[in-house]
Amino acid sequence: MADAEEPEKKRRKIEELTEKMAVDGGHGDSGDWDGRWNHVKKFLERPGPFTHPDFEPSIESLGFLLETCKILVIGAGGLGCELLKNLALSGFRHIHVVDMDTIDISNLNRQFLFRPKDIGRPKADVAADFVNNRIPGCKVVSHFNKIQDFDESFYRQFHIIVCGLDSIIARRWMNGMLISLLSYKDGVLDPSSIIPLIDGGTEGFKGNARVILPGMTACIDCTLALYPPQINFPMCTIASMPRLPEHCVEYVRMLQWPKDEPFGEGVGLDGDNPEHIQWVFQRAHERAADYNITGVTYRLTQGVVKRIIPAVASTNAVIAAACSTEVFKMASSAYIPLNNYLVFNDVDGLYTYTFEAERKENCSACSQVPQDLQFPPSAKLQEVLEYLTENASLQMKSPAITATLEGKNKTLYLQTVASIEERTRPNLCKTLKELGLSDGQELAVADITTPQTVLFKLKLTS
Ligand SMILES: [Zn+2]
Numbered sequence: 001m002a003d004a005e006e007p008e009k010k011r012r013k014i015e016e017l018t019e020k021m022a023v024d025g026g027h028g029d030s031g032d033w034d035g036r037w038n039h040v041k042k043f044l045e046r047p048g049p050f051t052h053p054d055f056e057p058s059i060e061s062l063g064f065l066l067e068t069c070k071i072l073v074i075g076a077g078g079l080g081c082e083l084l085k086n087l088a089l090s091g092f093r094h095i096h097v098v099d100m101d102t103i104d105i106s107n108l109n110r111q112f113l114f115r116p117k118d119i120g121r122p123k124a125d126v127a128a129d130f131v132n133n134r135i136p137g138c139k140v141v142s143h144f145n146k147i148q149d150f151d152e153s154f155y156r157q158f159h160i161i162v163c164g165l166d167s168i169i170a171r172r173w174m175n176g177m178l179i180s181l182l183s184y185k186d187g188v189l190d191p192s193s194i195i196p197l198i199d200g201g202t203e204g205f206k207g208n209a210r211v212i213l214p215g216m217t218a219c220i221d222c223t224l225a226l227y228p229p230q231i232n233f234p235m236c237t238i239a240s241m242p243r244l245p246e247h248c249v250e251y252v253r254m255l256q257w258p259k260d261e262p263f264g265e266g267v268g269l270d271g272d273n274p275e276h277i278q279w280v281f282q283r284a285h286e287r288a289a290d291y292n293i294t295g296v297t298y299r300l301t302q303g304v305v306k307r308i309i310p311a312v313a314s315t316n317a318v319i320a321a322a323c324s325t326e327v328f329k330m331a332s333s334a335y336i337p338l339n340n341y342l343v344f345n346d347v348d349g350l351y352t353y354t355f356e357a358e359r360k361e362n363c364s365a366c367s368q369v370p371q372d373l374q375f376p377p378s379a380k381l382q383e384v385l386e387y388l389t390e391n392a393s394l395q396m397k398s399p400a401i402t403a404t405l406e407g408k409n410k411t412l413y414l415q416t417v418a419s420i421e422e423r424t425r426p427n428l429c430k431t432l433k434e435l436g437l438s439d440g441q442e443l444a445v446a447d448i449t450t451p452q453t454v455l456f457k458l459k460l461t462s
Contacts, residue, residue, distance in 0.1 A: 032137065037062055040091045044332055055334050065091040066137075069331045072158040073097045074147060074174060076123040078311050079164025079200050081113045082320030087162075088131050088138045090328050095131075096158070098143040098150075099124040104272065110313035147174055148451070155195070156181060160327055162198045164320065168227055169397060169449050171199060172365070175212070175220035176450035179366050182215045189215045196330050196337075200323040202315045205347040209322035210357070211330070211338045214366065218340065218357035221365035225392040235415075235428060236382060245295035248284040249304040256283055258418040271306030280305060318344055364394060364454055373443065374459045377433040381412060385428065388445060396447040403443050405436055412443075432460065 044061040071092050073083050076099035087095055101123050103114045113130040114123070128142035143150075147170055155161070155177055165171050175197065183193040197212040199220065212219055237243070238251045257269050262279050270276050281301040288296040322342055329335040341357040362369045375384060381401070388399045400414040412427050412435060414420045427435060437443075439460040444453045 037066075037091055040065070043328075043334055051334055052336050061332050061334065062091065065328075065331055066093055068094075069160075070094040070158050071096070071327060071331075072155070072161045073164065074161065074170075075099055075164035075166075076111075076113075076127040076142075077101065077107065077164065077166065078110050078313070078316040079202065079320050079323075080123070081111045081127060082316055083162055083164050083200075083324055084113070084127055084131050084140065086320060086324035087327060088135045088140070090324060092327070092331070093138050095138070096141045096143060097124045097128055098145055098147055099127075100144065100146045110311060110316060147177075152177070152181060158195060160196050160198065160330055162200070162323055162327055164200050164323070166201075168395075171201075172220050172224075172449040173451055175214070176365055176452055178212075178214040179219065180452055184368075198323045198326045198330070200319040202312070202319050205312055205315055205345065207315045207319035207344045208342060209319050209326065209338070209344070210341045211326050212340070218359045219363060219366040221393070222360040222363045223341075223357050224395055227395070234382065234386060235425070239425070242287065242291050242293060245284070245288055245293055245297075245300055246304050248287040248291070248293060248296055249280065249301050251287055252280045252283040253305055254415070255418070255421070258416075258421075269305065271302065277302050277305060315344070315346070318346075360393065365450065371454065371456045372459050373456045374461055375432060376462065377460050378431050380429055380431055381435060382428040384432070384443075385413060388447075396445070396449055398448065400446045401443055402446075403435075403437060403441060432458070 040062060041059075045057050045059055047055070047057055069092060071087060071094065073080055073087070073095060074097075076084070076097050080097065080099060084095065084097060099122070102120055103111070103118050103123055103126060105116070105119055107123075108114055108116065111123070113127045118126045122142070122144035124142035124144050128140035131138055131140045161174070161178065163171060163174055165174075178195050178197055181193055181195060183190045194213055194215060197214060198209070199212060200209045201207060211217070233244075233247055233250055235254075238247050238254065242248050242251060253269060257280065261267065263276065269280065277298065281296070281298045284301055285296045288294065322338075322344075326338050329337050338354065339356050342352065342354045345351045359366070361367060362371065364371050373384065373387070375387075384401070385399060388394055388396045388401075398415040400416065401412040403410055403412055411420065411424055413424045437458055437460075439458065441458040443456045443458055445456060446453050
């Protein structure tokens with residue numbers, strides 16, 4: 001029996017010890033005990049073979065990291081937990097974290113700042129509390145928000161922004177926001193307006209880390225063609241001639257949900273809410289029956305509504321480590337940053353590769369070159385819409401198209417508000433000529449992938 005008690009005793013002792021460490025760092029209340037930052041000082045206070053050519057060892061760099069440098073971490077999930085831990089232990093103390101999600105039981109295997117008691121609470125809040133309690137002197141400020149809740153003045157306050165997101169839309173929005181902060185004088189970029197963006201991404205056993213200097217190096221939209229194309233169904237098919245079970249689910253998701261608002265006014269469809277999925281499933285099933293379509297199941301419904309991404313803890317750890325290292329290099333100016341795209345893959349063996357992603361000359365996000373749209377006058381608005389969503393370098397999600405016609409701002413098509421969608425839907429089947437659009441006409445397109453409206457110039461071909 002004594003043997004059985006031993007591990008229990010050991011466990012309690014470890015618990016007591018870690019409890020003590022969590023309270024005072026194990027070294028009193030002062031925060032900075034002797035030798036606390038020795039591991040960081042080794043990089044900052046002595047020369048080395050890999051340092052930046054202009055690097056001069058100094059004792060001031062550490063002070064900048066500890067006291068001044070302000071970092072924004074976007075996402076407090078798999079990558080976010082790792083990033084916060086790494087940054088806090090590297091000496092960064094002024095960290096903000098933004099995340100709109102709450103903790104789910106399925107997160108706990110890898111999002112190690114969370115415990116079973118935290119389920120249902122905002123990730124940003126719990127992660128910030130954990131790090132602040134565990135690492136003396138660290139001040140993580142949490143924001144249980146969407147990134148779209150903040151404007152320029154919020155983002156401008158940071159020295160560096162790190163993204164640990166699972167959404168391409170959010171990434172593109174963030175990219176667009178940082179591009180909108182750039183200021184140009186006589187066409188020359190003011191370097192002080194640049195906020196570096198370090199972006200990490202993982203999917204299963206694959207991941208990437210990249211360094212973006214907005215306006216100077218390839219941005220997210222410059223390399224959009226690297227992302228796998230999304231499957232889009234034309235609105236006409238979804239609305240009037242469904243053939244596949246997916247069309248029925250998409251109909252309910254895109255048209256019936258916003259119209260019926262089954263869970264109250266303004267309540268969006270939540271892929272993690274079983275009641276929501278059940279509702280969509282039943283409506284899609286009814287619609288499928290009307291059109292003699294088989295194959296609508298609960299599982300398919302969830303699959304269509306929510307793109308499920310597998311998560312691997314070790315991939316997150318590797319990618320977050322790479323991103324944190326880049327933040328440290330950038331903040332300290334002690335090392336040359338990654339140039340500029342690292343891929344990692346351990347599906348079969350282990351593979352990493354770094355290459356320089358190039359800027360796209362006419363990138364719709366960062367090039368400042370007006371975008372051309374070439375269509376014959378007989379093309380229908382539906383075709384323009386399909387181009388905006390399906391073109392590999394645009395990949396918009398639900399573009400809203402407006403034009404100035406006879407001095408008036410006219411919405412040609414808008415999908416996100418049910419009543420306006422219904423009113424503007426007939427335009428989709430009209431030709432550009434019928435809509436009164438002429439050669440050289442400017443079209444303003446708004447989309448959730450960017451905080452700014454993208455201007456296109458219509459080039460009518462004959
Ligand atoms: Zn770009």
